[in-house]
Every structure is written in structure tokens, then in C-alpha cells.
Amino acid sequence: MKSVWLQENKSHDVEEYLKHKKSIIVPIGSVEQHARHLPLGTDSMVAIKVAEEAAKQSGILVSPPLWLGWAPHHMAFPGTITLKPETLIELVYDVCKSLIYHGFEKIHIFNGHREANLPPLKIAATKLRNETGAYISILDPFYVAYEIGKEIKVSEPGGVGHAAEMETSHMLYIHPELCNLEEAVKNIQEKHRFLSHDPFVEGDTVFVPSDVALYREGALNIGVVGDPTVSTKENGEKYHKQLVENVVEFIHYCENEIEVDIRKKEIPL
Ligand SMILES: [Zn+2]
Numbered sequence: 001m002k003s004v005w006l007q008e009n010k011s012h013d014v015e016e017y018l019k020h021k022k023s024i025i026v027p028i029g030s031v032e033q034h035a036r037h038l039p040l041g042t043d044s045m046v047a048i049k050v051a052e053e054a055a056k057q058s059g060i061l062v063s064p065p066l067w068l069g070w071a072p073h074h075m076a077f078p079g080t081i082t083l084k085p086e087t088l089i090e091l092v093y094d095v096c097k098s099l100i101y102h103g104f105e106k107i108h109i110f111n112g113h114r115e116a117n118l119p120p121l122k123i124a125a126t127k128l129r130n131e132t133g134a135y136i137s138i139l140d141p142f143y144v145a146y147e148i149g150k151e152i153k154v155s156e157p158g159g160v161g162h163a164a165e166m167e168t169s170h171m172l173y174i175h176p177e178l179c180n181l182e183e184a185v186k187n188i189q190e191k192h193r194f195l196s197h198d199p200f201v202e203g204d205t206v207f208v209p210s211d212v213a214l215y216r217e218g219a220l221n222i223g224v225v226g227d228p229t230v231s232t233k234e235n236g237e238k239y240h241k242q243l244v245e246n247v248v249e250f251i252h253y254c255e256n257e258i259e260v261d262i263r264k265k266e267i268p269l
Contacts, residue, residue, distance in 0.1 A: 004055035007064045014061075014102070022105035023060045023255060025247075026095060027051035028121070029112035030069035033077035035163035035224040036183035038171050040079045043069065046141070046167065047112030049174045050240070054110070054247040058255075063095060069113040070120055073209075076216035077223050085120040092124035094268040096136065100128070101267055105260040106135045108251060114142050115199075133263040135254065139247055141166075142199045148242035150200045152235045155227040157201045158188040162219070164226025166239065173236030184228040187220050197225070 001009055001017060006024070009017075029044025039045070044067045055062045070088050074080040083091065096107050109125065111117050118140060125136040142149070155165045171179050194206040219225055 001061065004052060004060070004062050005064070006061050009061075017061060018103040021060060022103065022260070023058075023108065023251065024063055024099055024104050024106075025051045025055055025060065025108045025110055025251075026063045026066065026092070026099075027110045027112065028066040028069060028092070028117060030071045030074075030082075030117065031067055032069075032071040032074035032080040032082070032113075033163075033223040034167075035185065035219075035222050035228070037180045037228060038163050038168060039175070039178045041067070042163075042167060042171055043112040043114070045112070045175055045178075046170060047110050050112070050141075050244055050247060051110045053244045054251065057244065057248045058251040060251060063099065066091060066095065069117045071113070071116060073116075073212060073215045074223070076212045076219075088117070088120040089124045089127075092121060093127060096124070096128050096134070097132070097266065097268045100132050100134045100262065101265045104134070105262055106254050106258060107137070108247070108254070109136065109138045110247065111138060111140045114140055131264055133261050135258050135260050137250065137254070139250065141170075141243055144246050144250070145239060145243040146199070148239055152238055153200050154230045154235075156188060158191070158196060158198050159227035159230070160198045160200055161187075161224075161226030163224045164228050165231050168228035168231035169233070169236035170239055171236065172231060172233040173240050176233065181228075181231070184231070185220065185222055185224050186227045186229045187222070187224045188227055189218065 027047035029047040034042045048065050051062045070085050071082040159165050
């Protein structure tokens with residue numbers, strides 16, 4: 001293939017690819033506020049970069065990136081665009097159904113938006129798996145790169161939230177030209193122990209959805225939750241490389257070990 005990106009190839013290139021390979025990565029993110037130091041497109045940019053490198057290393061294709069996700073709480077800040085969760089489920093469903101129709105059997109959804117996109121993505125993936133027989137995985141940095149995240153984290157508990165340590169370090173490595181670290185503000189607030197949202201702090205948790213106005217207030221009217229001030233390009237590089245390595249490891253495992261029996265192929269209508 002001339003490019004790992006599906007949209008940069010010709011239809012007959014894809015036809016040829018499908019004679020030998022059946023896997024593809026679908027990158028998805030979000031366009032939502034990321035405080036004053038990171039761009040709105042951060043989550044999608046992360047997904048695009050990780051998907052592209054993982055695809056190059058494993059020799060598989062990547063679908064056009066899905067730039068938008070589910071981000072209602074970030075609507076407190078201008079520039080954010082959110083899909084309804086039903087729209088996101090349908091979008092992912094239709095994209096994957098189209099790919100399955102052409103012969104793709106193993107679809108790896110790489111989610112740069114972390115936790116917020118997961119409920120709609122899991123619903124779409126479960127429907128697709130059961131209806132078509134295709135193998136669908138969802139790879140999310142918080143979970144697929146948990147070990148390295150925990151190892152390199154330097155902020156205090158509560159330091160990894162939104163536009164915080166981990167994604168700021170990551171962006172300093174992959175898109176330094178779009179970061180403005182001097183504008184980064186620390187925001188770690190005392191909360192009931194059940195309400196901590198730092199994924200690297202183990203403990204009992206309770207889920208309470210965000211309210212737009214309260215979210216804005218809690219994010220200091222800036223949009224940050226956690227501590228981006230300790231972020232470094234070096235840690236971003238370690239995080240990124242391990243993240244890509246883990247995604248590639250999983251793709252290889254699926255290529256070699258997973259048998260797929262497609263039951264149904266149909267055009268989304
Ligand atoms: Zn983000």
C-alpha cells in the first residue's frame with residue numbers, strides 16, 4: 001500500500017489488500033476544549049498519530065479519522081462540538097458495517113477521547129460483534145497503556161483528569177507546535193474519595209455525570225482538571241512509544257490467534 005490511510009489509496013488497492021489482510025484501525029477522538037494550553041482537537045490528534053504509527057508498524061490500514069465524539073460536559077466552553085451518543089453509536093456502526101461489507105473482519109477502534117466515548121463505542125461494538133460476527137476491539141489509552149501511565153506519573157493524586165498531566169505530556173511530544181505550556185494551570189480539588197477521577201489512583205469510586213455549568217466552575221473557568229504543569233515531552237515520548245507498542249502487540253495477537261466467522265454483510269441503509 002502507498003499509504004496506511006484508506007482514503008489515500010485507490011479502490012483497487014484496497015481490493016488487493018483484502019486478498020491478504022482483513023484488519024483495519026478506526027481512530028476516533030473528540031473536538032472539545034482542552035484548557036488554554038492544548039488545542040480543541042487534542043483527542044482526535046492523539047488517535048490519528050497513534051493509529052498511523054501502529055498501522056505502519058503492523059502493516060495494516062487505518063480508516064479516515066472520526067473527529068467528533070460525545071462531549072456534552074465540555075459544551076461549557078466555546079469551540080466544543082458534541083454528537084448525541086445515539087449519533088455516535090450510529091456513526092461507528094455505519095462505518096464498521098461498510099468496512100465489514102467489503103471484507104474487513106477485524107476492526108480495532110482506537111479511542112483518543114478516553115473514558116467519555118466508551119459507553120457509545122461499547123454499545124456499537126457489541127451490536128456489530130453479535131450481528132456480523134466481526135471481531136471488534138476498543139483500545140483506549142487509559143486502559144491499554146495503564147502500566148506505563150502509572151509508572152511515569154509524577155503529579156499528586158487527582159493530577160490526571162482533563163487537559164492534565166498525561167495528555168499534555170503526550171501532546172508536547174506529538175504536537176509541540178500546538179501546545180502552550182506557559183498557560184497551563186494546576187487544578188486539583190479536595191473531593192470525596194469516591195469522586196476522584198484520577199485513573200491511576202486505585203480506590204472505590206462512584207459515577208456522577210457532569211453538569212455543564214458546574215463543570216465549568218469546577219474547571220476554574222479554564223477547562224482543566226488535574227495538573228498539566230508537571231508535564232514533559234520526555235514523558236510524552238515514553239508514553240506514546242509504549243502505547244503504540246501495546247497497540248501493535250494486540251494487533252499482532254489478533255492477526256495470528258483470532259479466527260473470525262462473518263455471519264452477515266450488509267450495506268447500512
Ligand atoms: Zn483530551
